[in-house]
Amino acid sequence: MITCKRATELLSQQLERPLHFGEKVSLKCHLLVCRGCTNFGSQISVLRELSREYQRQQGKD
Template identity: 40%
Template structure:
């Protein structure tokens, strides 16, 4: 069984490499019972989305106060 520290490492790594089946199952089980890590995982999605907006120059313009 994963602890939260290990689960968050996998939440991060799944953005950088394909997880193994065993890792995917373990992470899924953990986030089903742990709200904090489920939040963490969603927030990793959000960070990636924000980074993509930035990378594409799609931040709100500076002159639309």
């Protein structure tokens, strides 16, 4: 089982690159039992979408 620190690293990295199979499996297993990391993953996804939307809106001005 990976640590929360490693899980948050992988959650951040998956936004930039595809995770390797072993990384995906380790992360999924961790997220099944860790609500904090699951919440972190949701939050960074929302922040990424908000950032993209902001950039789109700035381009329209």
